[in-house]
Amino acid sequence: MPGGATITKRLEEAADRVTVALDTLIPRVQGPEGRLMSAMRYAALGGGKRLRPFLLIETGRMFDVEERCLLRAAAAIECIHTYSLIHDDLPCMDDDDMRRGRPTTHIAFDEATAVLAGDGLQTLAFEVLCDPETHADPAIRIALVEQLARASGPRGMVGGQMMDMTADELGDDLAAVTRMQRLKTGVLIQAAVSMGATMGRAGDHGAHMLNTYAHDLGLLFQITDDLIDVEGDQELAGKTLRKDQTQNKATFVSLLGADQARARVSHLAEQAKGHLGMFGERARWLSALVDVVANREA
Amino acid sequence: MPGGATITKRLEEAADRVTVALDTLIPRVQGPEGRLMSAMRYAALGGGKRLRPFLLIETGRMFDVEERCLLRAAAAIECIHTYSLIHDDLPCMDDDDMRRGRPTTHIAFDEATAVLAGDGLQTLAFEVLCDPETHADPAIRIALVEQLARASGPRGMVGGQMMDMTADELGDDLAAVTRMQRLKTGVLIQAAVSMGATMGRAGDHGAHMLNTYAHDLGLLFQITDDLIDVEGDQELAGKTLRKDQTQNKATFVSLLGADQARARVSHLAEQAKGHLGMFGERARWLSALVDVVANREA
Numbered sequence: 345m346p347g348g349a350t351i352t353k354r355l356e357e358a359a360d361r362v363t364v365a366l367d368t369l370i371p372r373v374q375g376p377e378g379r380l381m382s383a384m385r386y387a388a389l390g391g392g393k394r395l396r397p398f399l400l401i402e403t404g405r406m407f408d409v410e411e412r413c414l415l416r417a418a419a420a421i422e423c424i425h426t427y428s429l430i431h432d433d434l435p436c437m438d439d440d441d442m443r444r445g446r447p448t449t450h451i452a453f454d455e456a457t458a459v460l461a462g463d464g465l466q467t468l469a470f471e472v473l474c475d476p477e478t479h480a481d482p483a484i485r486i487a488l489v490e491q492l493a494r495a496s497g498p499r500g501m502v503g504g505q506m507m508d509m510t511a512d513e514l515g516d517d518l519a520a521v522t523r524m525q526r527l528k529t530g531v532l533i534q535a536a537v538s539m540g541a542t543m544g545r546a547g548d549h550g551a552h553m554l555n556t557y558a559h560d561l562g563l564l565f566q567i568t569d570d571l572i573d574v575e576g577d578q579e580l581a582g583k584t585l586r587k588d589q590t591q592n593k594a595t596f597v598s599l600l601g602a603d604q605a606r607a608r609v610s611h612l613a614e615q616a617k618g619h620l621g622m623f624g625e626r627a628r629w630l631s632a633l634v635d636v637v638a639n640r641e642a
Numbered sequence: 643m644p645g646g647a648t649i650t651k652r653l654e655e656a657a658d659r660v661t662v663a664l665d666t667l668i669p670r671v672q673g674p675e676g677r678l679m680s681a682m683r684y685a686a687l688g689g690g691k692r693l694r695p696f697l698l699i700e701t702g703r704m705f706d707v708e709e710r711c712l713l714r715a716a717a718a719i720e721c722i723h724t725y726s727l728i729h730d731d732l733p734c735m736d737d738d739d740m741r742r743g744r745p746t747t748h749i750a751f752d753e754a755t756a757v758l759a760g761d762g763l764q765t766l767a768f769e770v771l772c773d774p775e776t777h778a779d780p781a782i783r784i785a786l787v788e789q790l791a792r793a794s795g796p797r798g799m800v801g802g803q804m805m806d807m808t809a810d811e812l813g814d815d816l817a818a819v820t821r822m823q824r825l826k827t828g829v830l831i832q833a834a835v836s837m838g839a840t841m842g843r844a845g846d847h848g849a850h851m852l853n854t855y856a857h858d859l860g861l862l863f864q865i866t867d868d869l870i871d872v873e874g875d876q877e878l879a880g881k882t883l884r885k886d887q888t889q890n891k892a893t894f895v896s897l898l899g900a901d902q903a904r905a906r907v908s909h910l911a912e913q914a915k916g917h918l919g920m921f922g923e924r925a926r927w928l929s930a931l932v933d934v935v936a937n938r939e940a
Binding site for chain 2: 370376377379380381384427431434436437454455456457459460462463464466467468470471473474475482483485486489490493494496497498502503504505506507509510513514520524527
C-alpha cells in the first residue's frame with residue numbers, strides 16, 4: 345500500500361495531465377464565438393480534484409491501456425462533470441457565486457454564456473470519445489459513449505439533479521436520499537471506472553468487481569460530502585457550505601447523525617477495498633484512493 | 643415531381659412517426675424525477691415541423707435503410723433541436739414565452755426544470771444513437787454520434803448560438819451573418835442529411851452531392867426564416883415575430899432587403915434541386931421539400 349504522500353503525488357500528476365488534455369481539446373478561439381470557448385476553458389481548466397478522471401485513468405492503467413487514450417476519455421468525463429457544475433450553479437438552480445475558490449461561470453461571464461458553455465462541454469465530451477484517437481476500435485468507442493451518456497442522462501446524473509431540485513417531495517427517507525445521491529453523483533463515478541475497464545477489456549468478472557468497488561466509493565464520496573457541508577472549512581472547500589441545513593434538505597448526516605455517518609464511511613471504505621482483492625497489487629492506487637476520499641476535508 | 647398535396651402528406655406522416663418514436667424513447671415516469679421526463683415530453687412531443695427528421699428519413703429511404711432505424715436516428719436529431727429551442731427560449735437567452743403556439747418549457751414548468759430538460763434531451767440523443775437498435779454496425783453508430791456531436795457542439799450549433807447572443811459584435815456584414823446562421827441552423831440540417839447518407843452507405847460522391855444540397859437548403863431555410871420574421875403572420879408562426887427588428891439584429895432581410903432576399907431564395911432553390919440530379923427519381927421527396935421550404939409561411 346503506497347503512503348499518503350505518494351497517492352497525493354499520483355493524484356496531482358493525473359490532475360495536471362488531465363488539465364493539459366483539456367487545454368488542448370478546448371482551444372482558444374478568436375472571433376465572435378471565442379467567448380464560448382473562453383467560458384468553457386474557464387470552467388474546465390479552473391482546478392478541481394479530477395476524481396473521475398483519476399478513476400478512469402488508474403483503472404485503464406491496470407490493464408495497460410495507452411496513456412494518451414486514457415487522457416482523452418478522462419477529459420471527456422471531466423467535461424460532463426464540469427458542465428453539470430456550471431448548470432448546477434446557475435441562479436435558477438443552486439444559485440452559487442463561488443466554486444473552487446473562484447467566481448462561478450455565470451458570475452465571471454453571464455448567464456447566457458454559462459448555459460451555452462455547459463451545453464458545449466456536454467457535446468464536446470461525446471465528440472472527444474468518437475475520435476479514433478481515443479480508441480482504435482469503434483465498438484469500444486461506442487461503448488464509451490453509451491456508458492457516459494447513460495450515466496449522465498435523464499436516468500442518471502440529470503435525473504438526480506431533478507430529484508435534488510424537488511427534494512422537498514423526497515421526504516426524510518434514507519432510501520430516497522440514497523437513490524437521489526446515487527443518480528446525482530454515484531453513476532458518473534461508476535462510469536469512470538467502467539469506461540477504464542472497457543478500454544482495458546477487463547472481462548465480465550473483473551468489470552463486475554470494479555463496478556462494485558465504484559458503487560461503494562460513490563456512496564462513500566457522497567457521505568463525506570455531506571459531512572464536509574456540515575463540519576467543513578469554507579475556505580478549504582472553495583464553495584459555500586451549510587447550504588443543506590439552510591435549505592432544510594435531508595442528507596446522510598441529517599438522517600443518520602454525524603457519528604453514524606462517519607461509521608458508515610469506515611465500513612464502506614473497508615468494503616470498497618475488499619472488492620479489489622482479485623487484482624492484488626495492480627489495484628493499489630484505486631485502493632489508496634478510498635482512504636483519500638474517506639479522510640478528505642474538502 | 644409529386645404535387646403540393648402529396649409532399650404535405652408525406653411530411654405529416656413522417657412527423658407523426660417521429661412523434662411516436664419520441665413518445666417511446668422518452669417514457670412517462672412516476673416518482674421525483676418524473677417532472678424531468680414530463681418537461682422533456684412537453685417540449686419534444688409538442689409539435690414542430692420535424693424538418694430535420696424528415697431530411698434524415700428521406701435520405702435514408704433513398705438507400706433502402708430500415709424504417710425503424712431511421713426513426714431512431716431521426717428522433718435523436720430532433721432531441722438535439724428541441725433541447726436547443728428550450729435553452730434558447732430561457733429568460734437569460736432570447737426570453738420567449740411562446741413556441742409552437744404554446745407556453746415555452748420554462749413557462750409551463752420552471753427555469754430549473756427547463757435547463758435540466760434541455761440537458762437531458764441532449765444526452766438522450768446520444769444514448770439513442772449508441773443502441774444497436776439504431777444500426778447493427780458499431781462503426782456506423784459511432785459515425786452518427788460523431789456527425790451529430792460535431793454539428794451541435796461548440797464549433798457548430800452552440801457556437802452559432804453564442805455568436806447570435808453577441809450579435810452586436812458581428813457587425814452589419816453579410817459574410818458574418820451567413821457564417822453565424824450556418825453554424826446556428828445550417829450545420830444541423832446538413833447533419834440530418836449526412837446521417838441518413840451514412841446509414842445508407844451512400845458512398846463519397848453521393849454523400850458529397852447530398853451535403854451540397856443540404857448546405858443550400860439550410861441557407862434557404864434561414865433566409866425564409868428572416869422573411870417570416872419581418873412579413874409573417876404571428877398566429878401562423880406560433881412564436882413571437884419582429885424580434886430581429888426590435889433587437890436591431892442584422893439579418894439577411896435587413897442586409898439584402900426583402901426583394902433581394904426573395905430572389906436569393908429562388909436561386910438557392912433551383913441550385914439545391916440541381917445537386918440532386920445524379921439520384922433521379924429517388925430524390926423526388928428531397929427535391930419537393932425545397933419548394934416547401936422556399937414557399938413556407940411559418
